Amino acid sequence: MSHITIVMQWHDWLALFGQYLLLSLLSISGAITTVPDMHRYLVAQHGWLTDAQFSSSVAIAQAAPGPNVLFVALMGWNVGLNAGGGIGAGPSAWMLGFLGLMVTMVGIMLPSTTLTYLATRWGHRNRDKRGVRAFKQGMAPVVVGLLIATGWVLAAGNHSGDAPAWHLWLLSAAATLVVWRTRIHLLWLLGAGALLGAIGFV
Amino acid sequence: MHPSPSDAAAPSAPPQPKSPRDLFVSFTWLALQGFGGVLAIVQREMVEKKRWLTPEQFLEDWAVAQVMPGPNVVNLALMIGDRYFGLRGAIAAVAGMLAIPLVVILMLAVLYAHYAGNPQVAGALRGMGAVSGGLIAATGIKLIPQLRKHPLGFAACLVFVALVFGAIAVLKIPLGWVLLAVGGVACAWTWRRIAP
Numbered sequence: 001m002s003h004i005t006i007v008m009q010w011h012d013w014l015a016l017f018g019q020y021l022l023l024s025l026l027s028i029s030g031a032i033t034t035v036p037d038m039h040r041y042l043v044a045q046h047g048w049l050t051d052a053q054f055s056s057s058v059a060i061a062q063a064a065p066g067p068n069v070l071f072v073a074l075m076g077w078n079v080g081l082n083a084g085g086g087i088g089a090g091p092s093a094w095m096l097g098f099l100g101l102m103v104t105m106v107g108i109m110l111p112s113t114t115l116t117y118l119a120t121r122w123g124h125r126n127r128d129k130r131g132v133r134a135f136k137q138g139m140a141p142v143v144v145g146l147l148i149a150t151g152w153v154l155a156a157g158n159h160s161g162d163a164p165a166w167h168l169w170l171l172s173a174a175a176t177l178v179v180w181r182t183r184i185h186l187l188w189l190l191g192a193g194a195l196l197g198a199i200g201f202v
Numbered sequence: 203m204h205p206s207p208s209d210a211a212a213p214s215a216p217p218q219p220k221s222p223r224d225l226f227v228s229f230t231w232l233a234l235q236g237f238g239g240v241l242a243i244v245q246r247e248m249v250e251k252k253r254w255l256t257p258e259q260f261l262e263d264w265a266v267a268q269v270m271p272g273p274n275v276v277n278l279a280l281m282i283g284d285r286y287f288g289l290r291g292a293i294a295a296v297a298g299m300l301a302i303p304l305v306v307i308l309m310l311a312v313l314y315a316h317y318a319g320n321p322q323v324a325g326a327l328r329g330m331g332a333v334s335g336g337l338i339a340a341t342g343i344k345l346i347p348q349l350r351k352h353p354l355g356f357a358a359c360l361v362f363v364a365l366v367f368g369a370i371a372v373l374k375i376p377l378g379w380v381l382l383a384v385g386g387v388a389c390a391w392t393w394r395r396i397a398p
Contacts, residue, residue, distance in 0.1 A: 022378065023377070024271060024272060025271050026271065026377050026378055026381055027271045027272055027273070028269070028270075028271050028381065028385075029268055029269075029274065030268075030272075030273050030274050031272070031273050032338060033377075034377055036370045036371065036374070036377065037370075037376060037377040037378075040374055040376065044374075052324075052328075055327075055328075055331040056314070056327045056331065057311075058331065058334060059327050059330040059331040059334050060307065060310055060311055060314060060327070061307060062330065062334040062337070063310075063330055064303070064306055064307045064310050065233060065234045065235065065236055065303055065306060066233045066234065066236060066240070066299075066300070066302075066303025066304070066306065066307060067233060067236070067240050067273050067275050067276055067299055067300070067303065068240075068273070069273035069276060069300075070300070070303060070304060070307045073304055073307065073308070074307060074308075074311050077308065077311060078311075081315075087312070087315045087316075101308075105300075105304075108272075109272070109276070109296075109300075111271070111272075112270065112271040112272025112273075112277070113272055113276065113277070113280055113292075113296060115270065115271060115272075116267070116270040116271070116272055116277045116280055116281070117280060117284060117289075117292055119270060120266055120267075120270065120277075120280075120281050120284070121284075123266050123269070123270075124262070124266060127262070127265075127266075130393065130396060130397075130398065131393065133392075133396055134389050134390075134392045134393035134396060135269065135389050136265065136269050137352060137353060137392050137396070138354075138385070138388040138389030138390070138391070138392035138393070139269065139385055139388065139389065140345075140348065140349060140352060140359070141349055141352065141354075141358075141359040141360075141362035141363050141366075141388060142362060142366050142380075142381065142384055142385045142388055143268075143342075143345070144342050144345045144346060144349065144359075144363050144366075145342070145362060145363040145364070145365065145366025145367045145370070145384075146342070146366055146370065146377075147338055147339065147341050147342025147345070148339050148342035148343060148363070148367050148371075149366060149367045149370035149371040150338050150339070150342075150370075151335045151336060151337070151338040151339025151340070151341075151342065152335070152339060152367070152371040153335075153370070153371055154331065154334060154335035154338060155331075155332055155335030155336065155339070156335075156371075157331070157335075158328050158331045158332050158335070168328070168332045169332075171329060171332040171333060171336070172332045172333070172335045172336040172339075173336065174336070175332070175333040175334075175335070175336025175337060175340070176336035176337075176339045176340045176343065177336075177340075178336075178340075179336065179337050179340035179341070179344075180340040180343050180344055186337060189333050189336075189337065190330050190333055190334065192329075192333070193326075193329035193330045193331075193332055193333030193334075194326035194327075194329050194330050195326070195329070196329045197322075197324075197325035197326040197327065197328045197329025197330065197332075198322040198323070198325050198326040198329070199322075199325075200321075200325055201329070202325065202328055202329050202332060
């Protein structure tokens with residue numbers, strides 16, 4: 001993930017924070033469903049991350065232990081590094097990396113956890129109320145659509161550069177099929193993807 | 203609760219975390235086992251091993267954690283921590299879920315940046331990226347059969363799925379508008395359908 005150099009003013013950091021505060025409230029069924037919107041904001045609209053940085057942030061988080069939401073921290077970290085001139089630029093870049101990490105992580109966590117904390121007892125007590133059930137059930141098809149769209153956007157995000165695109169689509173489709181149809185551990189699949197990538201198939 | 207008439211003389215209370223520190227350590231350990239997602243590990247540790255939750259409680263909590271915004275497993279940790287030690291417990295559980303894994307992932311990212319020039323490493327990440335797109339799409343596809351029991355009917359649900367997919371993946375409409383418009387219609391319609 002070769003870095004790019006970007007300029008971040010304080011109001012840019014503020015805008016980034018605001019965007020993640022907003023996405024936090026929109027992240028029904030997990031932060032992963034907001035990935036397409038993060039891509040739109042960080043890569044397409046502002047150019048703060050490259051496509052490769054974006055998808056490798058998600059890929060590293062998927063491969064690492066811990067909740068998948070940590071990909072958000074890596075995105076912030078990479079925005080900070082880009083603003084600081086890349087990881088080779090030394091302590092100043094590292095400081096900006098940590099700033100980016102804090103801005104995105106606190107942004108994505110604070111509203112949703114606060115809301116969940118306040119609402120869970122209420123929701124638990126009122127789980128038979130019509131409004132609560134309508135919300136839970138009404139969002140179900142929306143959440144399914146979001147997950148599939150997220151997978152699509154992530155798969156498409158790998159296609160920058162001169163790699164033969166159909167290999168990547170084939171790999172994404174094969175992974176979809178295997179996860180859908182079998183109970184194989186996800187690590188094997190990620191390992192297979194890494195291997196196929198390393199030997200130059202995709 | 204049905205205390206089993208085992209050889210233990212005293213009626214045993216259901217197991218529960220001893221302290222916020224216990225919560226922190228338990229959730230750290232749990233998170234560090236969760237490669238490619240933590241949910242399955244939560245179920246195994248909380249319900250089967252530690253028995254802090256019954257299977258019924260787990261399902262109920264999971265439904266709420268999923269409906270609320272935010273990462274599901276973090277929401278679940280928050281709810282479990284809150285139940286035993288209030289706000290302190292909630293913070294301890296969420297911190298356990300995030301703190302150490304965050305350090306691990308940063309080390310991986312730095313390591314990766316160091317080797318990013320290596321075409322094998324770049325290729326490996328590209329391959330993993332293609333796979334992780336597939337993993338998430340499959341998670342959505344696996345949920346489709348659940349929609350057969352939906353009050354709106356299966357066909358209407360599939361239309362909503364397609365609408366959201368088209369709006370996000372093809373038309374690239376910001377998520378907030380899609381949730382407001384499509385989600386709003388879906389919830390309102392469901393509300394009418396489940397009239398008592």
